Structures are given as C-alpha cells and as structure tokens.
Amino acid sequence: MEDAGQKDTIFERIGGTPAIDRLVDLFYERMDTMVEAKGIRAMHAADLGPTRDILKRYLSEWTGGPKLYSPEKGHPRLRQRHMHVAIGEEERDAWLTCMRGALEETVSDREAREGLYENMAKLADWMRNQAGNPHDTRGGHH
Template identity: 45%
Template sequence: MDEQATPVSPATPFEWIGGETRVRALVDRFYDLMDIEPGYHELRLAHGTTLDDARQKLFWYLCGWLGGPSYYEDRFGHPRLKMRHMPFKIGILERDQWLACMDQAMGEIAVPEDLRARLRDAFFKTADWMRNTPR
C-alpha cells in the first residue's frame, strides 16, 4: 500500500506565519517602515518620540491574537484595544496608514499570500472598529 503524506495545515495563524521569530520580523518591519516612509507620517506622529514600547506591545499582542503565547494578556490583562487607543486620534487616514504599513510589512517579510489576505481582512475589521473620529 502506497501511502502519501498529506500536508498538515498549521493549527493557528501563529504557526502559519512561522512563530515568534516571524511575528517579531513583521512587527519590526512595520515600525521601521512607519519610521522611514513619508506616507505613514501621521501614523508615526501618533506614536511619540520612540517606538520601543509600541513595538514590544504589538509583538506581545500579535503573538496571542494569532493564536500563540498570550504574552500581552499575561502582562496587562484583556487588551481593551478601543479604550487603550482613545487618547489617540484614529480616523480614516490613520486607519488607512496603519493598514497600508502593515500590508507593506507583510509583503516585505514574505507572509504567504493566502495568510496575508486573511490577516488583511482581519486587520481592516479591527482598525475600522478602532476609529474614534469620523475623518
């Protein structure tokens, strides 16, 4: 009997993306792009003088959100994303810059296209829900 190995699908997006190393690469590229690309200027301004704290928190958050370790919740409890972002103006411009920056980062670190499409959709839903100003 000739048995062919059936490819095993990753159980979570965290596994699919490649675990902590790849989540770190994504987050680092996202913030590096935010810091250097003029098209993300307004988004960068909302982050203050240093990106270190935001970089670490997004890494912790995405690990758990993607189905990996719950680093963020272990440290801070429930993310309460909308509440934690209320001090910052988040309108269509900021939403769209965040999404474009994240999509560019996903492309540059070679997130598989089918996963990238799923994440793009999920990120849009969350980013649009985070808006706290109409424009």
C-alpha cells in the same frame, strides 16, 4: 502526509515568533520612513521600543501563539487604550499601508497573509473613533 496548509494557527502558518518579530519591526520601519505614515508616527513616542514589544506580544496572542500579552496587560481593550488619539480614515489607512507592506515582506503563505490582513483591516476600521470628516473631533478625546 500532513498538508503544510493545515497548521493549527495563523501564528504557526506565518512562521511563529521570528515572523511576528520581523513583521512588527518592518511595520515600524515603514511608519518611521513612509510619507503616508507621518501623521500616525507623530502619535507615537520618539522611542518605539516599548510599543514594538507590546505589539509583538499582542500579535503573538492574537494570531494563536503564546499568550504573551494578556497575562501582563489583561484584556486588550484596544479601542479604549487608543481613545486618547484621534483615529479616522486617514490614520486607519496609513496604519494599514504600513502593515500591508510588512506582511508582504514577511509572510510568504499568500492565503495566511491575506487572511491576516483582512482581519487586521477589520480591527483597524473598528479602532476609528472619528467621524468620516477628519476635522470632526467629537468622537475622539475622552
């Protein structure tokens, strides 16, 4: 008998495309409504539709699902693509707060959820382009 925990990818373990879609929708719902996310919400366009679609395609591929991002966008180059906005600890933490809540609501497999969050936290930390002082913009705008 196959152990359900032995599925090949995180994408499969969390529930595939429906789970990614729900995760991203809940993430942006939190970004729209949480006081802690007001700053990062202001960095985004009023219409989150295109951004939602891009994140869904990216996360599908990043978790081992269908390659929906790179055929259209090429290599993610996430840090480079976000360099126009100042991302410090506060922005990283707000993003992760929204994502943690969305993951908790979407992914019932605790091990998969924690592993995915841990990888997202590393990625979010790597995305920072500001020094520890949130008012220091030397590393930001290029």
